Amino acid sequence: MPKDKIETVLDKKGINRAITRISHEILERNNGAESLVIIGILTRGADIAKRIASKIKEIEGVDIPVGLMDINLYRDDVHQKLDQPIIQRTEIHFDVVDRNLILVDDVLYTGRTIRAALDQIVDFGRPRSIQLAVIIDRGHRELPIRPDYVGKNIPTSKDDRVMVKLSERDEDDSVLIEKSGLKADDTTPAKIKDKVKKTKAKPKKRKGGKTK
Amino acid sequence: MKLQSRHLLGLEGVSADEISLILDTAVSFREIIERPIKKVPTLRGITVLNLFYEPSTRTKISFELAEKRLSADTITFTKAMSSVKKGETLKDTVRNIEAMKINMVVVRHGSSGVPYFLTQCMDSNIINAGDGSHEHPTQALLDMFTIRQKYGKLKGLRVVLIGDVKHSRVVRSNIWGLKTMGCSVAVCGPSTLQPYEVEKFGVDVYTDLDEALDGADVVNIMRIQLERQQSGFLATQREYTNLFGVTAERLKLLNKNFTIMHPGPMNRGVEITPEVADGKSSVVLEQVTNGQAVRMAVLYLLSGKREEEE
Numbered sequence: 020m021p022k023d024k025i026e027t028v029l030d031k032k033g034i035n036r037a038i039t040r041i042s043h044e045i046l047e048r049n050n051g052a053e054s055l056v057i058i059g060i061l062t063r064g065a066d067i068a069k070r071i072a073s074k075i076k077e078i079e080g081v082d083i084p085v086g087l088m089d090i091n092l093y094r095d096d097v098h099q100k101l102d103q104p105i106i107q108r109t110e111i112h113f114d115v116v117d118r119n120l121i122l123v124d125d126v127l128y129t130g131r132t133i134r135a136a137l138d139q140i141v142d143f144g145r146p147r148s149i150q151l152a153v154i155i156d157r158g159h160r161e162l163p164i165r166p167d168y169v170g171k172n173i174p175t176s177k178d179d180r181v182m183v184k185l186s187e188r189d190e191d192d193s194v195l196i197e198k199s200g201l202k203a204d205d206t207t208p209a210k211i212k213d214k215v216k217k218t219k220a221k222p223k224k225r226k227g228g229k230t231k
Numbered sequence: 232m233k234l235q236s237r238h239l240l241g242l243e244g245v246s247a248d249e250i251s252l253i254l255d256t257a258v259s260f261r262e263i264i265e266r267p268i269k270k271v272p273t274l275r276g277i278t279v280l281n282l283f284y285e286p287s288t289r290t291k292i293s294f295e296l297a298e299k300r301l302s303a304d305t306i307t308f309t310k311a312m313s314s315v316k317k318g319e320t321l322k323d324t325v326r327n328i329e330a331m332k333i334n335m336v337v338v339r340h341g342s343s344g345v346p347y348f349l350t351q352c353m354d355s356n357i358i359n360a361g362d363g364s365h366e367h368p369t370q371a372l373l374d375m376f377t378i379r380q381k382y383g384k385l386k387g388l389r390v391v392l393i394g395d396v397k398h399s400r401v402v403r404s405n406i407w408g409l410k411t412m413g414c415s416v417a418v419c420g421p422s423t424l425q426p427y428e429v430e431k432f433g434v435d436v437y438t439d440l441d442e443a444l445d446g447a448d449v450v451n452i453m454r455i456q457l458e459r460q461q462s463g464f465l466a467t468q469r470e471y472t473n474l475f476g477v478t479a480e481r482l483k484l485l486n487k488n489f490t491i492m493h494p495g496p497m498n499r500g501v502e503i504t505p506e507v508a509d510g511k512s513s514v515v516l517e518q519v520t521n522g523q524a525v526r527m528a529v530l531y532l533l534s535g536k537r538e539e540e541e
Binding site for chain 2: 089092093097102103105106107108109110138139142143144
């Protein structure tokens with residue numbers, strides 16, 4: 020099997036430039052910061068939300084309210100998994116009604132997380148608008164959702180892994196992509212072969228052939 | 232981290248990590264109760280049966296609200312309004328209800344072991360809401376949640392449980408849970424209401440209230456079941472009040488920043504004076520609010536385990 024390759028997509032300066040540009044775009048589109056509130060999706064979306072808020076404070080001198088959100092309770096696959104995801108705390112200590120709400124996440128992929136976040140926001144009130152800001156858009160959407168502000172678009176295959184590292188909880192700032200090194204067509208049969216072997220090894224197991 | 236069992240029958244044998252997971256999850260759910268819309272869609276499509284063979288105010292309403300706040304469908308069964316009066320057995324009753332496609336059962340019953348019995352004859356997840364004099368795990372969890380909320384920890388605290396140690400399922404669940412979490416636990420009550428070999432729980436045993444209160448942080452006062460008086464466990468109610476009633480005067484023996492708890496329903500003037508029950512160190516109503524969050528956490532964590540692994 021070919022080795023996985025790790026590439027750097029954005030370094031520390033790159034992330035910082037992206038956040039600066041997104042902050043300017045947000046201010047331009049909303050005519051300043053007065054109507055804004057920011058909500059970050061835990062965990063790294065929340066870190067980025069805080070950075071955008073402090074960048075906007077730098078630019079406009081306005082403090083905008085920042086909230087954190089755990090979306091696991093609104094997931095559409097809660098009962099398909101055997102173990103429940105750990106629930107972290109949602110902290111929205113301000114009114115979202117009639118505000119322009121900037122929703123922040125690190126990576127936009129299938130769009131399912133954002134769908135859950137939108138449902139949750141509506142339970143807190145009716146914002147004037149909800150705009151989506153992400154550091155990385157890697158494509159492969161499964162729902163009709165698009166970002167309003169993007170740090171960087173990167174083409175990926177579904178088997179690649181995109182990792183956003185932030186100094187708040189990782190060693191340093193960077194965005195990495197781990198290429199699977201396999202074309203989608205190569206991987207599928209190999210995986211099936213593995214499964215077949217496993218089922219043969221333990222013939223008693225009835226559920227051995229379960230696929231994800 | 233995950234729960235080992237797909238049922239919650241008691242706290243005996245539940246590890247410190249599992250208890251911490253439930254309490255941490257409950258912290259997140261506590262926030263939902265404060266929202267303008269107190270509801271999340273997590274348990275949509277799950278049907279919960281509340282099976283109450285014994286009267287209950289707090290536990291029943293608390294579970295029902297917890298289920299509704301998680302968007303589960305709920306049905307509540309009370310013995311008085313059912314075919315139990317026509318002689319239908321427990322097993323037939325639950326199997327018939329399960330045939331209507333339910334997923335989880337919250338059960339309260341006067342006989343110890345009923346929740347375990349249900350695990351043997353049903354496929355649903357079973358949550359014990361109090362069985363006989365065995366256990367009442369969600370009550371002990373909410374007691375621990377409330378203690379942790381105030382002190383920021385459980386380890387090292389001195390907790391005294393006062394009252395009918397022999398018959399109280401709340402005491403038993405509290406002992407298992409608090410010991411697991413590293414608390415120092417004492418029980419206190421008349422010797423007729425202490426079970427045989429109670430010290431084997433690893434608790435300090437007192438029959439003198441003043442000695443028990445000395446140096447304690449948390450006092451959890453159990454309801455003295457007045458019906459027990461007829462069965463000869465207590466000489467008179469007044470004697471119990473004199474010897475074991477918690478009065479403002481007695482609170483001076485406690486550590487600074489002490490806490491008064493009571494699982495309810497209270498017999499004011501019997502095991503607790505109104506002055507203590509409504510005092511600023513009493514967290515009785517906070518316990519009730521927290522109960523909802525803890526029960527939401529338990530329902531949520533168990534609902535993921537739809538089928539037995541391997």
